[in-house]
Amino acid sequence: MVEYRIDRRSGVATYLQIVQQTKQALRMGLLEPGDRLPTAREVVEATAINPNTVLKAYRELEREGLVEARRGLGTFVRATLGTHPADSPLRGELTDWARRARASGLERDDVAALFTSVLKEHFEGDDDR
Amino acid sequence: MTEDTALRAELLGRKYGGRRGGWALRECDFTLPRGRICALVGPNGAGKSTLLALAAGLLRPTEGTIEAPARELLAYVAQDKPLHPRLSVDDTLRMGRELNPGRWDSALAERVVEGGGFSSDTLVHHLSGGQRTRVALALALGKRPELLLLDEPMADLDPLARHQLMGLLMAEAAEHGTTVVMSSHILTELEGSCDHLLLLHGGRIRLDGPVEDLLAAHTLLTGPVADLAPHTVIESRTTGRQLTALIRREGPVEGPWETSEPSLEELLLAHLRTPEGAAA
Known part of the structure; x- marks a missing residue:
C-alpha cells in the first residue's frame, strides 16, 4: 500500500x-x-x-x-514500470560518467543542468507524466 | 430542481434590516450540481452568511428564489456554532439522534468529537471555541445530510484539528456523495479540497463554476508592456518595462509573454483586489 x-x-x-x-x-x-x-x-x-x-x-x-x-x-x-535494478549496466555507465564530470571540475548544478538538457533532447515530446 | 442539482438560486436577493434596508445579496443566479465541494468566498460583508442562511431556509428571500433539499436532508452550521450551553456533549449528540430518526450515524458523530481533548460528559458551555466547532460538526455530519452548509467551519480550529476534520468531511463526501458548501477566508485550505467556487462581492456573484474550468479560463502572464486586448484584464501591474497581469482569455494568448495557469489563490486574490473590475 x-x-x-x-x-x-x-x-x-x-x-x-x-x-x-x-x-x-x-x-x-x-x-x-x-x-x-x-x-x-x-x-x-x-x-x-x-x-x-x-x-x-x-x-x-x-x-x-x-x-x-x-x-x-x-x-x-496491473503492471510494473520498467525498472532498472540498482546494478544494471546503464547505472554503471552513468556512475562512470558522473565521476568523469566531477573530475573535470563540474559542480553538482552543472551536472544536473547538463543531464536535464540531454534528457530533454532525447525524450522531447514523450508523455512525461 | 433536477436530480443532479443540489442548490439553485434565481435572481435571489435579500435586504437587511427589513424592506427599507440595503441589499445584502442581489440578483444571484447559480446552480450547484450534486456532489460538489463548493468554496464560498468573498470579503467580509459580501453576503456569504446571508446566502448560507437563505439556503438553509432560515431567512426568506426578499426577491427571487432559492431551491434546496428539504430541511431533514440538509445540515447547516452557523458561524457562531449555536449549541445548547447547558447540555453535555453526550446529551447534545443524543438530541441529534432523536431529532433525526432513521438517519443518525452515531459512530460518525463520535468520531468527529473524538480527538477534541474533552470527555463526553463535559457541558457545552465549558468547551473552547474549537471544541464547540467539533460538536457542531458532529451534529451536522451525524445527520448524514445531502447538503451540508458550513459557515466558516474551520476558523476556530488549530491546524491539526483542521486537517483531521477536513479529511473526515472529504471522506464522508467521497462515500456518500454529500454536497458541501463552505465559506472560508483561508484560501490555501480551499485549494485542494474544493472543486467548485462561488465568489461573492458586494452581494453579487463575481465568479461561479467548477474550479478547474475557472482556472483554465484565466492566464497569468508576464512580459513587456503591451495592449492585452481582446482579453479581459482582471488585474495588471507594471514595474519598469515589465507587465504582470491576470487575464480571462478570449482566444489564444499570442505575444512575447510568459504564461501560466494561476493557482486558485492567485485567481481569487486578483478578483478580490479589483472590486469593480471585469465581472464574470
Whole structure:
C-alpha cells in the first residue's frame, strides 16, 4: 500500500502528484501487480483533498494501463514500470560518467543542468507524466 | 430542481434590516450540481452568511428564489456554532439522534468529537471555541445530510484539528456523495479540497463554476508592456518595462509573454483586489 504526500504549494496539480507518486512506487517496486491502491475515502481522509481529484488520478493511471478498477473491490495494480535494478549496466555507465564530470571540475548544478538538457533532447515530446 | 442539482438560486436577493434596508445579496443566479465541494468566498460583508442562511431556509428571500433539499436532508452550521450551553456533549449528540430518526450515524458523530481533548460528559458551555466547532460538526455530519452548509467551519480550529476534520468531511463526501458548501477566508485550505467556487462581492456573484474550468479560463502572464486586448484584464501591474497581469482569455494568448495557469489563490486574490473590475 502506498501513502500519498500532497504538497499544495508545489505548483504541480494535485492529481498529477498522485499519478507521479504511484508511478514512483511502481518503479521502486513498492507496488506490484495485484496490490490494491488506497480507496478514495482513505486518501482523502488522510490528505483532506477533494475526492474527485483522487478519482481523476486513478482514471489517468487506468488509462495508461497501470491499474484497473474492480467494481466494489477497489483499484488494483496491473503492471510494473520498467525498472532498472540498482546494478544494471546503464547505472554503471552513468556512475562512470558522473565521476568523469566531477573530475573535470563540474559542480553538482552543472551536472544536473547538463543531464536535464540531454534528457530533454532525447525524450522531447514523450508523455512525461 | 433536477436530480443532479443540489442548490439553485434565481435572481435571489435579500435586504437587511427589513424592506427599507440595503441589499445584502442581489440578483444571484447559480446552480450547484450534486456532489460538489463548493468554496464560498468573498470579503467580509459580501453576503456569504446571508446566502448560507437563505439556503438553509432560515431567512426568506426578499426577491427571487432559492431551491434546496428539504430541511431533514440538509445540515447547516452557523458561524457562531449555536449549541445548547447547558447540555453535555453526550446529551447534545443524543438530541441529534432523536431529532433525526432513521438517519443518525452515531459512530460518525463520535468520531468527529473524538480527538477534541474533552470527555463526553463535559457541558457545552465549558468547551473552547474549537471544541464547540467539533460538536457542531458532529451534529451536522451525524445527520448524514445531502447538503451540508458550513459557515466558516474551520476558523476556530488549530491546524491539526483542521486537517483531521477536513479529511473526515472529504471522506464522508467521497462515500456518500454529500454536497458541501463552505465559506472560508483561508484560501490555501480551499485549494485542494474544493472543486467548485462561488465568489461573492458586494452581494453579487463575481465568479461561479467548477474550479478547474475557472482556472483554465484565466492566464497569468508576464512580459513587456503591451495592449492585452481582446482579453479581459482582471488585474495588471507594471514595474519598469515589465507587465504582470491576470487575464480571462478570449482566444489564444499570442505575444512575447510568459504564461501560466494561476493557482486558485492567485485567481481569487486578483478578483478580490479589483472590486469593480471585469465581472464574470
